Amino acid sequence: MVKKKQIFSIDDISDGDINRLFFRARSFKESNNYPQFRKAVLLTAFFEPSTRTRLSFEMAALRLGMRVANFQPQTSSMSKGESIEETIDTLLAMNPDILVTRQAESLKLPLKTHGIVINGGDGCNEHPSQALLDCFTLLHHFQSDNLYKKNILIIGDIAHSRVAHSGIKLLKRLNANVFLLSPKALAVVHEDVENFTSFNDVPTDIDVVMCLRVQKERLGQGDVFNQRDFIADFCLTKERLENFHKHCAILHPGPMNKGIEISEEVAKHPCSLISEQVKNGIFIRAALMEYGLELKSL
Numbered sequence: 001m002v003k004k005k006q007i008f009s010i011d012d013i014s015d016g017d018i019n020r021l022f023f024r025a026r027s028f029k030e031s032n033n034y035p036q037f038r039k040a041v042l043l044t045a046f047f048e049p050s051t052r053t054r055l056s057f058e059m060a061a062l063r064l065g066m067r068v069a070n071f072q073p074q075t076s077s078m079s080k081g082e083s084i085e086e087t088i089d090t091l092l093a094m095n096p097d098i099l100v101t102r103q104a105e106s107l108k109l110p111l112k113t114h115g116i117v118i119n120g121g122d123g124c125n126e127h128p129s130q131a132l133l134d135c136f137t138l139l140h141h142f143q144s145d146n147l148y149k150k151n152i153l154i155i156g157d158i159a160h161s162r163v164a165h166s167g168i169k170l171l172k173r174l175n176a177n178v179f180l181l182s183p184k185a186l187a188v189v190h191e192d193v194e195n196f197t198s199f200n201d202v203p204t205d206i207d208v209v210m211c212l213r214v215q216k217e218r219l220g221q222g223d224v225f226n227q228r229d230f231i232a233d234f235c236l237t238k239e240r241l242e243n244f245h246k247h248c249a250i251l252h253p254g255p256m257n258k259g260i261e262i263s264e265e266v267a268k269h270p271c272s273l274i275s276e277q278v279k280n281g282i283f284i285r286a287a288l289m290e291y292g293l294e295l296k297s298l
């Protein structure tokens with residue numbers, strides 16, 4: 001597979017390179033020792049809100065000794081009518097070594113640049129660095145290099161979730177069994193993945209459950225969503241969690257809407273890996289940018 005310098009999908013990274021990313025992230029986690037790229041510049045350009053992803057890339061870049069610039073759409077010429085495409089072309093002309101972008105629509109690829117571009121989330125499409133950090137968290141949790149025979153249940157708004165779309169692809173590549181639970185209106189069909197619309201039908205031998213926020217900002221005009229019904233039917237409560245394996249791990253990419261897709265109690269449960277996901281985000285993004293900088297110099 002040709003190595004891609006514009007990483008928009010988890011499909012843009014080969015199995016071998018994914019294993020290498022996990023290996024490097026593990027080494028950063030264990031040693032806290034990072035190679036230094038003092039001349040390299042990361043530019044982040046987030047046209048949609050973000051707490052974790054943007055800061056996680058920026059923190060990881062600082063760990064790698066990189067310099068960081070941050071584009072702020074609110075105070076930019078976008079308010080003077082410049083489009084996202086024009087703005088991104090302008091940012092790329094400034095020649096950052098790595099550009100991380102987030103926006104509501106997928107960008108038209110390939111972009112004109114010699115640098116590396118990483119997708120920090122494009123609409124309902126993909127969020128590859130989140131899939132990498134979620135799977136890295138699970139591999140570390142299970143002390144394994146694959147997820148063979150692990151039963152992973154993803155609950156919530158699958159249709160609008162870029163986290164789910166990248167996550168399902170990577171979980172399958174790591175040989176996990178993936179199950180989806182969502183209201184019919186928020187379901188999406190994925191190859192080799194079983195869909196459920198009721199907790200009662202879900203298998204009980206679940207090893208990992210991932211809860212997803214309902215992406216209200218992406219619901220279309222025709223989408224029917226009743227929050228009260230959603231909470232009654234899909235919120236992960238302690239009682240529901242107890243149907244699964246005793247030590248079932250809990251994931252959530254954040255931001256959490258406690259009391260809607262996940263109860264307060266489950267969010268704080270001893271089996272929750274949610275803050276571990278945030279910590280691991282830095283290691284995986286450092287590994288991803290190290291990989292990018294190596295690719296750039298090829």
Ligand code: NCD
Pocket residue numbers: 052053121127130162163212213215253254255
């Ligand atoms: C997610 C996103 O932005 O796609 N958050 C994240 O990156 N950690 C999920 C969400 O917004 O619900």
